[in-house]
Amino acid sequence: MLILGIETSCDETAAAVVADGRDILSQVVASQVEIHARFGGIVPEIASRQQLLEIVPVVRQALGQAGVAHQQLSAVAVTLGPGLAGSLLVGASMAKALALAWDLPLVGVNHLEAHIYANWLAPAPIPSFPCLALLVSGGHTLLIFMEGHGRYRTLGQTRDDAAGEAFDKVARLLGLGYPGGPAIEKAAEAGQPRYHLPRAWLRGSHDFSFSGLKTATLHLAMQEGLLPPKVGDPRIADLATSFQEAAVEVLAEKTARAALGQRARQVLLAGGVAANKALRQTLGQRCPLPLQAPPPQLCADNGAMVAACAFYLFQSNKAPDPNLDVQPNLRLG
Ligand code: KG4
Numbered sequence: 001m002l003i004l005g006i007e008t009s010c011d012e013t014a015a016a017v018v019a020d021g022r023d024i025l026s027q028v029v030a031s032q033v034e035i036h037a038r039f040g041g042i043v044p045e046i047a048s049r050q051q052l053l054e055i056v057p058v059v060r061q062a063l064g065q066a067g068v069a070h071q072q073l074s075a076v077a078v079t080l081g082p083g084l085a086g087s088l089l090v091g092a093s094m095a096k097a098l099a100l101a102w103d104l105p106l107v108g109v110n111h112l113e114a115h116i117y118a119n120w121l122a123p124a125p126i127p128s129f130p131c132l133a134l135l136v137s138g139g140h141t142l143l144i145f146m147e148g149h150g151r152y153r154t155l156g157q158t159r160d161d162a163a164g165e166a167f168d169k170v171a172r173l174l175g176l177g178y179p180g181g182p183a184i185e186k187a188a189e190a191g192q193p194r195y196h197l198p199r200a201w202l203r204g205s206h207d208f209s210f211s212g213l214k215t216a217t218l219h220l221a222m223q224e225g226l227l228p229p230k231v232g233d234p235r236i237a238d239l240a241t242s243f244q245e246a247a248v249e250v251l252a253e254k255t256a257r258a259a260l261g262q263r264a265r266q267v268l269l270a271g272g273v274a275a276n277k278a279l280r281q282t283l284g285q286r287c288p289l290p291l292q293a294p295p296p297q298l299c300a301d302n303g304a305m306v307a308a309c310a311f312y313l314f315q316s317n318k319a320p321d322p323n324l325d326v327q328p329n330l331r332l333g
């Protein structure tokens with residue numbers, strides 16, 4: 001079963017063709033990183049206009065790379081939310097038009113669910129249920145117990161900033177650029193974790209909090225006389241390392257503890273922050289259950305995860321809906 005997956009929730013225009021929710025026949029991602037970098041963050045209006053410019057070539061390229069004619073497709077899948085309304089509308093309108101023109105079912109997908117389903121893509125083994133998923137992205141930090149396809153229970157979530165958001169804000173204040181996650185990770189390679197930064201354990205709860213860590217990093221940078229950012233000062237790299245270590249330790253330790261308390265068979269890592277090597281390594285060391293994470297390029301927003309998720313929605317008879325609308329604030333479960 002071939003599904004065309006379209007993803008336009010934020011600043012990536014992406015499309016992919018996936019066979020049976022598993023084998024990626026094509027994967028095309030047009031990133032707007034360079035466009036938004038000069039503003040230090042995503043400008044929603046620019047993002048949606050750029051989506052409109054990219055969507056047709058990206059979908060055309062995804063079909064071409066896969067060597068698939070539209071007559072061979074079984075469905076068109078698209079992200080409905082959460083995300084930026086203007087960006088989501090571009091993908092949803094495109095998907096609706098294609099489904100109508102090609103007389104195919106249209107499957108609307110939750111972006112958070114799609115991130116988790118990046119773990120079902122080959123060549124990694126198919127995950128076993130029940131499992132625990134740590135979903136860490138620019139907008140979300142969720143610890144989820146997943147009993148089966150489409151069956152989620154949220155155990156914990158962030159009470160303030162998402163993990164990726166904290167990376168982005170700290171990178172910005174340290175003058176490391178945008179996007180912040182990869183910038184902090186790169187800076188941290190040259191630094192030492194010599195600053196102690198607070199860890200919000202929120203004992204007795206599976207929730208997270210990153211705003212205190214972000215503020216403490218800001219205060220330390222001010223105390224050290226590093227603001228406005230002293231680009232190239234080795235203390236910047238030390239602060240980046242110390243921040244990354246604190247954020248990663250809390251994410252890994254709280255996930256490991258949650259895994260102990262659940263009857264899960266394995267832990268899945270998902271979302272943009274899941275590309276972080278320190279997080280993958282620390283969680284791998286501390287987790288009492290087998291850990292699986294998508295390859296880094298599948299942690300970031302892409303069309304293949306949307307197609308993989310849609311395949312299982314299809315299997316579980318969640319009826320395709322030609323009248324679907326975007327849902328910028330969509331939640332999981
Ligand atoms: O999942 P994603 O691509 O988009 C959302 O759904 O939000 O996640 C983007 C987030 C950004 O905050 C970015 O800084 C972060 O993921 N990120 C990372 C890394 N790569 C991306 N954070 C830490 N380390 C990385 N290597």
Ligand code: ZN
Pocket residue numbers: 111115137138271272300301
């Ligand atoms: Zn995402």
